Every structure is written in C-alpha cells, then in structure tokens.
Amino acid sequence: MVGDNEGMDNIFRIPIGDRWGDGHGKYESFTVRSNKTIKEVRAIHKNHAEATGVDITKVCDRYRDSLVPEEVATRLEKLGIPLERIDEGPESSVYMDTEVMAGLWMSLLKLTDPTFEFQFVRNDMDTLDHHVGYGLFE
Secondary structure, three states, X not given: OOOOOOOOOEEEEEEEEOOOOOOOOOEEEEEEEEOOOHHHHHHHHHHHHHHHOOOHHHOOOOOOOOEEOHHHHHHHHHOXXXXXXXXXXXXXXXXXXXXXXXXXXXXXXXXXXXXXXXXXEOOOOOOOOOOOOHHHOO
16 A cells, blocks of 8 residues: 555545345445556456455355455465454454455455555545435436
8 A cells, every 4th residue: 555645546446245235235335546547456356366366256255254264364364464363273263344355355456466556545524415406306
C-alpha cells in the first residue's frame, strides 16, 4: 500500500460476500483507490490464482465458512502475508472477516502484479440528506 494519493487516480469497490443475492444475500463493499484501472485490476485478478497458488474465490466460499483451511493459511504465510491465528498449536486456525478478506484479496493481487498499488478509502462518508428528488422515482 502507499501512504499518499499520488498516481492513485482510480477508485472502485470490492464486494465481500453474496453481492448477487443467490444465497444469504449479505455482503459488505470496500472502496479501493488504486494506480490501476478497473480493467487492469480485473486482468490481475484473472491471473492471481495461478501466480500465487491461492484462489481467493475458494477461500471461505461456503455458508458460515469463516475459517481458512490450514494448507491455504500455510501457503499465505509462505507468500509473506501475515495472518492472525486462533488457538496456537496443532489445532490452530485462521479466522476471516470481511475486512481481513478484502485486505487478503488486494494483497494477492499485489503479489500477482507488484506494480499494483492500493489503499482502502473510508466507506462511512457523511451524507448530505435533505429529501431531494423523491418524485423522480415511480
């Protein structure tokens, strides 16, 4: 990640969860500022599994599945991605939440293309809400 916005002219959202609503319908979106266009980021994503050995779309992909399999956790650690383990020892595991998953996804993309820079942007921006345009919708 970078500390300033220089060259970070692209902003996009990444959804974590069931954005399409074909299951539980719950998801959280994160806003990302990047030096790459969304088209470039999609191309990086397309190659990330082969480049890193970890397919982010297969991590925590089942209902109520928030634990990372040990073989995936070990691979991530070998890639240099720090993980917070629960219950250190032979039964240790890595718990994933939406924020950690978003960071993991972008980190895998960065490993796939080291020129990819990103930073997360606040999602909880203030809203100027004064009931403007109500009659525009049917």
